Amino acid sequence: MSVVLVGISHHEAPIELRERAALDPQRAADLAATLARNDAEAVCLSTCNRTELYLAHESPDAAEEKAEAALLALESELGPALYRKRDDEAALHLFRVAAGLDSMIPGEGEILGQVRTAYDAGATGPLLDRLFRQALQAGRKARTETAIGESPASISSAAAALAEQVFGDLRGRMVLVAGAGEVGELAAKSLVSRGATIAFVANRTIERAAELTVRYGGEAVALDQVPEQLHHADVLLSSTSASGWILTRDDVESTLAARRGRPLFLIDLAVPRDLDPAIHELDGCYLYDIDDLEAVVAETLAGRRREAERAEAIVAQEAEKFRAWQASLDVVPAITSLRARAEQIREAELRRANLSGAERRAAESVTSAVLNKLLHLPTVRMKQAAAAADGVIYADAVRHLFGLEDER
Amino acid sequence: MAELLFWPALLAYGEAAVAYLNEARHPGQAGRFATWGVRVGWLVQTGLLTAQAARAEGFPWSSWGGSLNLFVWLVVGVYLIWGCRPRYRLLGLAVLPLAVVLFVLARIGGGTGIGDGSRYSNVFLVLHVGLVLAAFAGFTLAAALSALYLWQERRLKRRESTILRLRAPALARLDEVAARTIAFALPALTLGIAVGIVRLRDRGGGFDALMAVTVLTWAVYGGYLLLRRFAGWRGRRAAYVVLAGFVLVAVVRLALPVTHFAT
Numbered sequence: 001m002s003v004v005l006v007g008i009s010h011h012e013a014p015i016e017l018r019e020r021a022a023l024d025p026q027r028a029a030d031l032a033a034t035l036a037r038n039d040a041e042a043v044c045l046s047t048c049n050r051t052e053l054y055l056a057h058e059s060p061d062a063a064e065e066k067a068e069a070a071l072l073a074l075e076s077e078l079g080p081a082l083y084r085k086r087d088d089e090a091a092l093h094l095f096r097v098a099a100g101l102d103s104m105i106p107g108e109g110e111i112l113g114q115v116r117t118a119y120d121a122g123a124t125g126p127l128l129d130r131l132f133r134q135a136l137q138a139g140r141k142a143r144t145e146t147a148i149g150e151s152p153a154s155i156s157s158a159a160a161a162l163a164e165q166v167f168g169d170l171r172g173r174m175v176l177v178a179g180a181g182e183v184g185e186l187a188a189k190s191l192v193s194r195g196a197t198i199a200f201v202a203n204r205t206i207e208r209a210a211e212l213t214v215r216y217g218g219e220a221v222a223l224d225q226v227p228e229q230l231h232h233a234d235v236l237l238s239s240t241s242a243s244g245w246i247l248t249r250d251d252v253e254s255t256l257a258a259r260r261g262r263p264l265f266l267i268d269l270a271v272p273r274d275l276d277p278a279i280h281e282l283d284g285c286y287l288y289d290i291d292d293l294e295a296v297v298a299e300t301l302a303g304r305r306r307e308a309e310r311a312e313a314i315v316a317q318e319a320e321k322f323r324a325w326q327a328s329l330d331v332v333p334a335i336t337s338l339r340a341r342a343e344q345i346r347e348a349e350l351r352r353a354n355l356s357g358a359e360r361r362a363a364e365s366v367t368s369a370v371l372n373k374l375l376h377l378p379t380v381r382m383k384q385a386a387a388a389a390d391g392v393i394y395a396d397a398v399r400h401l402f403g404l405e406d407e408r
Numbered sequence: 409m410a411e412l413l414f415w416p417a418l419l420a421y422g423e424a425a426v427a428y429l430n431e432a433r434h435p436g437q438a439g440r441f442a443t444w445g446v447r448v449g450w451l452v453q454t455g456l457l458t459a460q461a462a463r464a465e466g467f468p469w470s471s472w473g474g475s476l477n478l479f480v481w482l483v484v485g486v487y488l489i490w491g492c493r494p495r496y497r498l499l500g501l502a503v504l505p506l507a508v509v510l511f512v513l514a515r516i517g518g519g520t521g522i523g524d525g526s527r528y529s530n531v532f533l534v535l536h537v538g539l540v541l542a543a544f545a546g547f548t549l550a551a552a553l554s555a556l557y558l559w560q561e562r563r564l565k566r567r568e569s570t571i572l573r574l575r576a577p578a579l580a581r582l583d584e585v586a587a588r589t590i591a592f593a594l595p596a597l598t599l600g601i602a603v604g605i606v607r608l609r610d611r612g613g614g615f616d617a618l619m620a621v622t623v624l625t626w627a628v629y630g631g632y633l634l635l636r637r638f639a640g641w642r643g644r645r646a647a648y649v650v651l652a653g654f655v656l657v658a659v660v661r662l663a664l665p666v667t668h669f670a671t
Contacts, residue, residue, distance in 0.1 A: 162572070165564065263641025263643065280565070286645050296569050300572050
């Protein structure tokens, strides 16, 4: 039985192609079920960056054709972007995907959940079941044993992580959002996901601010009320399209006494900037603009790439374990036949011995133990030989020596 | 024989100090070695102190070197409460090199030997030395936390791009833990001073320079807690006060004890 992978990903296929081949979870499950007919196993992994079909079948060529046809049925222009991998190569690819090593942002965390969803919805048998379980394990291991997924990879998550560097836990921290555009909303979402509370949303058009408060809570206020409400906030997130500063050093300085040493973290995502850079000079005030955040993200991404080298080694180790296990499958039929033949002989001899109940139980126990001890070493050696690619030779030798040819 | 325990303890603390330095340069690799170095060193030093206590005829840490030995053990012990958490590992950069230096000084001062402690011992002496040293250990840790605060605050002010790669505890957390440590240490110092005064009345003797600086230390940390509570002193200013208090602790511990222990 072989593993076959056919798929497209962000490496070769542009977004226009990928979106046409993307499947929702239900369609992915249906496709896997369709492909798994006729003694095959199938899993369909579909995310915004990839659509991949994993099949396990006795005939890898036929499985590959079937998978290819299924993908081309989704989008006929996929052909040049398709990649095909088998067995060891396919396993290593899946392990790298699960570890986030094949992602646009190395180590991104979402993919592990997507692999699990695909596995749960797939039509798996012994081979793909083992492959996906091991891939999930490799993904988890790469994340726990390296720092590949630890640092933020986007401006909004970097802003939230920096706020955590000031306050620690963001639960109960008050956020003042100035500007209700998409950029600000993303950053606000990131802060809220870490436990922060939106206290106020200030915007030039108050209706738009009110829309945001419906989603994230807080009170909608006019933009010119930002200095007035500042003393309530721990974090100010600004992304307006104002042409000048909406908050000056003097505005912030006048609130410092009321803050009683409470730090203030200011995030300026606007271009041109909303916040007077001199605010950063004030004691307990930390102002980061878009360039500062971009520099932090670039550094964390570089760190992720360095960690990726360590994660690659972990993934290669796990892939090797899978290869050894898959190779051992070649000798399983020979081992099963050998054990069945030995058991058959043991039972036949015991029947002929004409023993009493107690004698029979004792003899059964002794002969079983002898048989297990005798067959243990050959079983282990055959599995080892299989891992080293000599499994078929050993299996043939065993079949020949013990007369198991007819039981193939 | 038991005094030889000094060497493995020193080796373990030294290993931890070097590992912390390495951890600061390459995060995630040496942190565990550092933590284990601290744990092993502290356990071995506990063995040394136990042997000293078992074989001494009186209170074994009433000499300058002996009290320094006990002080190092207390500092590392207090540090272990926080230092095992990955985020607080960098604190070891401030604590462990200091522990190594003080431990060596304790050795030079004859404080790590067995059976050569003071023959004089009573409950007042034990309480006085124990409480004052425990308080000083707390102040030392608070100073390390404040130093880490200032370093982290400087990185945030400089907008260092590596700030999320080499992560220290959050500023608010460092500030709060330092204050809490002082809030625990100050009552211990107060009691230690009170017991010392009772002992002084008992045995007679005058008010020496060490006592004056100790009272000043008490006033600085007391002032710190009051300013924090009533004037909202937090952050950088508060960290500087804690470090100023620690300078006095260092003076008390290192420069003046010769006169105090002589009385």
